[in-house]
Amino acid sequence: MKLADIYMKFQSDIAVIEKELEATVQARHDVLKQASTHLLKAGGKRIRPVFVLLSAKFGHYDINVLKHAAVPLELIHMASLVHDDVIDDADLRRGKKTINSQWDNRVAMYTGDYIFAKAVETSTFFDNPEIHQILSNAIVEMSIGEIEQIRDQYNWEQNFRIYLRRIKRKTALLIAVSCELGALAAGADRHIQRQLSIFGYNVGMSFQITDDILDFVGTEKQLGKPAGGDLRQGNVTLPALYAMHHQPEVKSLIQDILGNEYPEHADVTPILDAINKSGGIEYSLSISDRYLQKAYHALESLPETEAKTYLLEIAAYIGERKF
Numbered sequence: 001m002k003l004a005d006i007y008m009k010f011q012s013d014i015a016v017i018e019k020e021l022e023a024t025v026q027a028r029h030d031v032l033k034q035a036s037t038h039l040l041k042a043g044g045k046r047i048r049p050v051f052v053l054l055s056a057k058f059g060h061y062d063i064n065v066l067k068h069a070a071v072p073l074e075l076i077h078m079a080s081l082v083h084d085d086v087i088d089d090a091d092l093r094r095g096k097k098t099i100n101s102q103w104d105n106r107v108a109m110y111t112g113d114y115i116f117a118k119a120v121e122t123s124t125f126f127d128n129p130e131i132h133q134i135l136s137n138a139i140v141e142m143s144i145g146e147i148e149q150i151r152d153q154y155n156w157e158q159n160f161r162i163y164l165r166r167i168k169r170k171t172a173l174l175i176a177v178s179c180e181l182g183a184l185a186a187g188a189d190r191h192i193q194r195q196l197s198i199f200g201y202n203v204g205m206s207f208q209i210t211d212d213i214l215d216f217v218g219t220e221k222q223l224g225k226p227a228g229g230d231l232r233q234g235n236v237t238l239p240a241l242y243a244m245h246h247q248p249e250v251k252s253l254i255q256d257i258l259g260n261e262y263p264e265h266a267d268v269t270p271i272l273d274a275i276n277k278s279g280g281i282e283y284s285l286s287i288s289d290r291y292l293q294k295a296y297h298a299l300e301s302l303p304e305t306e307a308k309t310y311l312l313e314i315a316a317y318i319g320e321r322k323f
Helices: 003-009 011-024 030-041 047-056 063-088 105-125 129-151 160-185 190-217 238-246 248-258 269-278 280-299 306-319
Strands: none
Touching (some): 063 160, 190 269, 238 269, 280 306
16 A cells, blocks of 8 residues: 555545644734745645554544644644754745745744744643643754754764764654554553554654665655755764764765855765765665664554554555655
8 A cells, every 4th residue: 555545544634634733823923824824835744643643543533632632743843844944044845935035034933933832732622731741842852853953063973873862853753752642642552552652763763764865865856955965954864974984084075075164055976976885875774674673563562453554554665765
């Protein structure tokens, strides 16, 4: 089954979530309303809400309850993208102008803050304090991840542990929380909640590593931007870390090319070639696969349901993305 088929199965419920998202980001202030709506209309995979819905299938499934878990998670993701675009000085997001490009950095930062606040407000639908604690912790950890990324920009001395901790906070955590909250909101057993959280974490780690690999081997059409964008922005990812660790001359090459005043305009083709020849891509793929295998293992003890099959299909999709 293709990923699109899974989305089709949940088409009506995703539409409910989409409508709720649109209603939630409305603001009394015109600029804030326009900026929030602008981001929402740029679209997105809505993968986190899908994880909420699939995980809820292991409990009592009610879209009118689940939308209050799915919407804040997608809002947290959206807010983090707004802040990312400011940090990266990005002009485009999903082929459309970013908020900081359409307006300015101040509008973008306050829009991101507003969307974070709406996420917290939406979650007050639930009386369960555990849900609020999980969401609040996710926002805290993601914020730390953002700060760590800023701190480590153009830091060619960082190690594998720093990288893995950063992608955990920036990507894997929210996917893990999406799975956990879907099950929690649906009243699923504690064991199921825990295993789904473990599944989401490992899928999220694999997903981000795959994205980082694609930045080195993907085409501009696939990526929506030239390859090597992460390096130009000073973000050191797993393929580059491996290459620098095993071939010191790669580190020298990176420092020479990106050590100029305008690294965002540098020709990184020689760096991409060196990293591809270093074995960094193959190594990163092997680490991504390790996380996928852990994700599969986390589901083994769960009931044999259609939702479990779909979760396995999503994991397989991540493992089979084309390079």
